[in-house]
Amino acid sequence: MPCRREPLAVAAAKAPQSSIHVRTTSTSPPTSTTSAPGPKAVLSPHNPHLMLALDSPEDEDNSHIIGPAVTNDTQVLADYLSSEPSIHERMIRVVKPRLGSQVGQTPRSSMDLSGGIRKPVIFTAVRKRPFGLSPRQTAPLQKYQIVEKMLEPWTSTLIDLYFQKVNICFPLLDEVSFKHQFQTARDRISPALLSVLYAHSMIFWKNCPDLPSEYCPDSRFIWNQATETLFSELHISPGISTIIAIILNVGGRPTTSMIMNEIQLGAAVSLAQSLGLNRDPTDWNISIPEKCLRMKIWWALVVHDKWLSLAYGTPPQIKRFQYDVPDPTLEFLTSKDASDAQNGAASVFIALVTLTGVLDKYLEFVYDLNQDRDQDNGQTSLGLELSLGQWEDSLSDDVRRIITRGNNLHIPGAANLRLAYLSTKLLRRRIELDIEKQEDAALGDALTNRYIQVRRAAEEIVLLVQELEEIHLSDFWLPVSAFAFTSAITFLLRCALETENTAAGLAQSASLRLANNLIDSLQSHQQKSGWDLGDLCLAQYAEVVEKLMTADSPSATVPEFQQLMMSSEVPIIDELFPNLWDMF
Template identity: 50%
Template sequence: MESGDERPYRSHTKPACNPCRRRKSRCKLEPQTAACLMCRAHGTECTFPNGQARATPQKRSSTVTAPTIPHPAVRTPIAPPQEHAVGTSAQFSGLIQGQNDQDTPLSLEADDDNPHILGPAVTGDTHILADYLSNIPGGQGIREIRPVEPGSSSSPVIFTKVQKRPLGLLVGSSPALEKLQTIEKLVEPFGPRLIDLYLNKVNPCLPLLDERSFRAQYMNARDRISPALLACLYAHMLTYWQHDPVLSRERCPDVRFVWNLAIEAACAELHASPGISTIKAILLDIGGRPTTSIIGNGVRLGSAVALCHSLGLNRNPLPWDIPPAEKHLRMKIWWSVLLHDRWLSHAYGTPPHIRRSQYDVPLPIPDYLSDWDQNSRANAVFIELMNLTDVLDCCLEHVYSIRSTQVPPRNLELELNKWIDSLTGDIRKIIIRGSNLAIPGATNLRLAYLAIRLLLRRIDLDREKRSPDSNPEQMANRVMEARRTAEDIVVLVQELGEAQLSDFWMPVVAFTFSATVTFLIRCALETERAAGLAQSGSLRMANDLLVSLRSHQKNLSWDLADICLAQHSEVIERLLSSEPPANKADETSVEPLVPDMTFLQDLFPSTWDILQIM
């Protein structure tokens, strides 16, 4: 058979090799080569329909070393696709050059262009067009990823190139880099230590970066990492500055000033050149502490979700013909977006951005976490946190449902109990007994579980009040169940030690404390006011929570205590010092809420007022 690139794809006289036929990719032979271009890229045996092998099997393990896949922030230009080539990951990643090639970029991010996923309605049309163009010499190929798993029912995923940078914006301008340089001056010479602290302490609990590749890129080609990503990473870790034995002896930079610079860098990159690294920077921003911008977090999360949809991160990449490392990194980003979307919705009281029917990325399992052997305990907690977040999604569907449907509501209590019943080992002890809290991320998981339990109790209580068949005994039982859950939260906070306070926390769990105190005040006013609020067990419980939070704030500057203390300290103090009703008439005229206690209107600030002064 002649070698050359003139052979048309699917020619009957010069058919494509068997691997290219399975991949549905362009089979191209070059002069002086025995194997086609795609088989050399994939390390497969190049055989043709007549059964004759054209090349010795080219195993990657024996001939080349698989390169370290760098972090998605890498700004390495993607190698231009070969002429007429269509439809495999070689188009995106370029060919493997050899053992020392450590700069092979992830396949779906480039300097100047972004891959924009096409809607399902036009995928079939574009698929036919891609096949036609591949048969025309000089035809323009279309980026296309097709499932390669046998029996896969997933449809082809089509990407088209779109320009990142707005028209008229100077290529050399980089406001994000200017912000990063200022931050690096503020944290030097401890920038590398902050990176180590993140990769060792936070990333195992919420995997977002590939540790090995990011370390290599940070050490050898730092200038090719997204400035916004690095800026937000430095700002994110300032919360842990005081807990590091080396950093705690040094003066910490002004956290708020650094955060403002980092947010400006992320917004600048979102405008100038949005990509996968921009999503990571936004996630570090939203997950950063302390929380001071409710509206800003919601807006930036919405931008991250929109960018995820544009880049196809909501699609299951497992059946795609792309490197496994890239599949797992895409999934990690989506898990983090999903996690923040659900919990911010629960904390802020706004509907989530992501709907369950619009993504098919599977939940994490050990096989999808590249650092499992190194961080198995923390990763196991993360896996169950994601499973618990899926339960929370069911609750949010109920809470934010505006239009009534004929579909019976899901049994939310059953969904939570099924999750608990699936737990084993140390994770089960964290949830059932509240023990084993020394595992990284365990205390955050425990509090997240109690927050969902309290939410379910409040849903049941409200449903009971609206029910025409409600009776006082059933209502009293609902209140006691909810108070018991609130008490579990109080006990958890009371038992926190320095190790737990310096551990990984989602910043939105701070709103669980405020919700708990507000609910206990409600219980006191609805059920215990007649006997005098000073004797209320619910108020004493709320006060115990505030005392513990104040201690953690004073001793270890625990920022998660700030919002609850600022909102409720004076309220609880005034309620505990209030006088009991003067006569029986007052006892019989108790309202379910508190309109007659006018001082509460002044003492209860808006839920977000405190964030304006932090």
């Protein structure tokens, strides 16, 4: 989606001359501009305010941020070399905060960690690829060409589908400028980015009237080719396009390789930090489109990092105190002439990013191996509850109705947001139960109440799945949403197994009936709509639930299930996350 932009002349006037390098190429009609810390910027001749900021594999160098430990030393050197433009431009590029903070800017954006005025952000040019490797390797380019040949003549339709279904809900690219370069200078776009973008859109093929229903290329083959192209680019010439391609790859459906997702995300986070994407660019002397691109990429990385952490059971890689990028606002996500659907989707995305901040606080508790859990547990529970409550109060009325009542699910991305909220709520209730169990091992009233609260949180997820319609199933979903179902059903089965002593009583358990309802709904969505998000839960638990529902054996069989699936003494992480290795 486009960003609100300032006139190009104004942006150029504010930028220091030493930070702008202009060049032209014989392969691309538009003018290419590079601001010091960022990637190539392709300016459309039809609208010079639109910037792609996507690098090409042929580019020789990347900008690499200089760490804060040596910033002051490098600043002195930069000032000295400023009298030698040729050396200065090649070695050091400085982005200085614009004089006069913007109105409404948060203190975190204008202050450094020590409470003083923000220091300049300094970059140096580093070689992009290993010595001896040409920018265009034959093997990855051939794989990209295979993907494109398989999808012709529908490549443009898949691009449109990506912006209609994905980018509106999870903004990364500027639609107008990307499509302009796709039509006029496609060879300047990263093959990895194009391959992954095609593969990412394949999940929506069957619901698109502009694509043939009688023919659909093998999406798994296309994903494999796209992933190999991406890994080749990551090795040969990583850049900002590589980060975007990784985000699309990790966010692609269906999920088939958790470990590779974690490896890719780790690479993307490291590359983004080396390019300074973790720094707040709002007061930098760079164009607004470049600011938008940098922040969108970082928001996407944070969202994937935290939700993959919840789903996969591994600590997040991004720490809150290591970035100062502000939360998204409509100013950076929509244009003045945006449609109601675009504004609604942008509001949902803002809520998802800020909810991710709440989730991050919960994850800090879950993964803290050194804390004394017996100390101040009441205050911990209150703090967790307060974080989610304050987030709810910060929402607009339309978005608040999405997460509290399940209304307005027709807004793009709304159903995914509600499931994310319910997952966070289930996690909070589960943490509170764990704290209560530490304080009172006996099944007293307080502990019983905690069990009821967790079961109700899981029940809300079941009800949401039952209420989903075709329009919701064909909407945008984060693939990690699938783990909300396994988490909910794991706890429901545990409740049933811990509270019933006979097979007959187990079959009539309210918790087991809820688990069975979830399985039935996921199977229905899978069969009628081909919805893939329930596949993992069905593969792991459909047979188990069926056996428990039809159990007519003596009560001695119940503890066998209980001992097999979970124990009241296992750590919180093992209780929260099911056995994920079954999917391999």
